[in-house]
Amino acid sequence: MALLEVRNLRIRYRTKKGEVHAVDDVSFTLERGEALGLVGESGCGKTTLALALMRLLPENAYVLGGEILFQGRNLLELSEEEMRRVRWKGIAMVFQAAMNSLNPVYRVGDQIIEAIQTHQGDAFSIEEARKKVRELFELVGLNPRRMNDYPHEYSGGMRQRAVIAMALACDPAVIIADEPTTALDVIIQDRILRRLDKIRAQLNMGVIYISHDIAVIAEVSHKVGIMYAGNLVEIGPTAEIFQNPHHPYTAGLMSAFPSIRGEKRELTTIPGEPPNLLTPPPGCRFHPRCPYATAVCREKVPPLEVFEGEHRAACWHPLNA
């Protein structure tokens, strides 16, 4: 049994203009100690997927189908009460732009103490919670003496470490980091990801890194999933995704990133735009941009098929296969 298994997940948003097909038929697994990177352009459904795993989707969202199995239990079937025992303790999340979400009027340490006490109830006295925060500070590479400082006394990198500490507060088995470093400079990004990677190994956690920039997360991800317009179009071991991409979209991303270690670039080299998810194209959603598209691509949705081992891709005319 996988630590986390997502099966055929489909999520929509109701809007005045119609239904946004934000996540469609997404499946993957995550094991203990494993790091999965999820990559794709803005609006492809990364955050929607992450919020669904936490059961924190906005009011206008609904799950149309699929399963989210955490330690074998389908989270979509739990009551809110049962879900409260899973959220933060089983699966925790560092939200997109979280470093700006620290409350400016409270000391950073106190905010984490409060988070611990809120989620753990009476299990921790103030003193125990304070001790835990000290440990968490050390874990994420913050000097525990800075516990009593206010957020504005922290650099951006320190604030991001603090929100990671907060997500780790209840010893989760899975941590989802949604664009954990986007606002930071490259060297700080790299340091924070390496630290998080060390923590993953030390605590044997499953980690899902989310980014629009594959170069940022490739080095710390065992496997990479590529999302396009609400679909997971390819997933596999990181080296294979780079060396032997089967989906033309993945191949396009790779040519935008000639080197994993190269300078940061935006995903702008594939001509065209992702579709409006109110009216996604029929068949393969990438077909309007795909140089290899044929009639079948315009009509039938390609299934996510196994190529070698754990490497899967959804394409009627796969490359290098």
Ligand SMILES: Nc1ncnc2c1ncn2[C@@H]1O[C@H](COP(=O)(O)OP(=O)(O)OP(=O)(O)O)[C@@H](O)[C@H]1O
């Ligand atoms: N609350 C909402 N109501 C309606 N539509 C939404 C809502 N939140 C997101 N969407 C739409 O759902 C789709 C997926 O959005 P999502 O935020 O999950 O993408 P993302 O991959 O996280 O993008 P980014 O890289 O910009 O963070 C987009 O088309 C977006 O416009």
Ligand code: SF4
């Ligand atoms: S299914 Fe067709 S349109 Fe879609 S990526 Fe493959 S070749 Fe291109």
Ligand SMILES: [Mg+2]
């Ligand atoms: Mg997002």
